[in-house]
Amino acid sequence: GVFLxxxxxxxxxxxxxxxxxxxxxxxxxxxxxGPYPHDTFTVLAGPLTALGIEFPGLTVIGERIFSxxxxxxxxxxxxxxxxxxAHEVAHQxxxxxxxxxxxxxxxxxxxxxxxATRLYYLDRYGEDAADSYTDTWWSRWSRVDRTLKPIGLPxxxxxxxxxxxxxxGRGPLFLxxxxxxxxxxxxxxxxxxxxxxxSWSVARSADFLATxxxxxxxxxxxxxxxxxxxx
Numbered sequence: 001g002v003f004l005x006x007x008x009x010x011x012x013x014x015x016x017x018x019x020x021x022x023x024x025x026x027x028x029x030x031x032x033x034g035p036y037p038h039d040t041f042t043v044l045a046g047p048l049t050a051l052g053i054e055f056p057g058l059t060v061i062g063e064r065i066f067s068x069x070x071x072x073x074x075x076x077x078x079x080x081x082x083x084x085x086a087h088e089v090a091h092q093x094x095x096x097x098x099x100x101x102x103x104x105x106x107x108x109x110x111x112x113x114x115x116a117t118r119l120y121y122l123d124r125y126g127e128d129a130a131d132s133y134t135d136t137w138w139s140r141w142s143r144v145d146r147t148l149k150p151i152g153l154p155x156x157x158x159x160x161x162x163x164x165x166x167x168x169g170r171g172p173l174f175l176x177x178x179x180x181x182x183x184x185x186x187x188x189x190x191x192x193x194x195x196x197x198x199s200w201s202v203a204r205s206a207d208f209l210a211t212x213x214x215x216x217x218x219x220x221x222x223x224x225x226x227x228x229x230x231x
Contacts, residue, residue: 014066017078018043018085022059025089028123029116032188033093033195041092043085052084054091061085083117083133090116098195099202104154106163107228108203111151111171118172134176140169150229152205174227181223182216190215 022043030036038057048062061084068078090113094100100108114137122130144165149158151171158166179187194203194211209224 014068014081015043015045017068018061018066018081021082021085022089024124025086025120026092028120029090029093032119033116033192034097034199036092037097037199038092041089051080052088054088054095056096057092059085059088059091061088083136086120087113087117090114090120093195097200098198099200100204101202103156105152105205106155107151107167107171108205108208110167111175114168114172115175118176134172137169137172140165141173143169146170148226150227152228170227177227178212178220178223181220182212182218186216187212 022041026036026041040057042058044058044060045063045066046060048060050062051065052059052061061081065072065077065080065084067081070077072080091109094112094116095102095109098108100106102109118130118133121133142165144162147162147166149162149166149170151166151174153166155163175187182190190212193215194208197211198207205228209220209228213220
């Protein structure tokens, strides 16, 4: 098993909750994508402006959401903490285990981590909870009126508002569309193969596309171009 650390400042209950979420996420993603690559995982509360940030074997969660009470921007803090921890755990596969150029192709870690977070909700709570999480992607994308701007652009090609809306909102919606087009079982297999093939290396958008096409024996170029852009 994985030994989990939780670090907190007199926040025993949020730390226990965060550690439970992390453990369940690690178990879900290990089954779906391949083994977690480290022996420990640490959850640390810190003074971030972001909700969370990933490091190998570690996530720092913003102190403002490290609570089980109240709300942030109208969202219950408990729900935000759970989603953020699960998302950051997903980065242990998409950023840590399978690397990517985060400046030029941020969708390869952020959109995949968002999609994986839906799978955490699916495995833990079922379809209704997973669908509720999917609704947050639509809400994000709607912040820019659901513009069809590609998800596969460099960070510098987006405004701050577009980056969150496109990469974190439209990005996982592309993956859901891709899964529907390929068939969910084939897509799940392609995700696992992608992790196996590119573990401890840097993957590109073209690598993700090629792995998916290999698994489904289908041509995904048009779908990929419409959502991601040219790999």
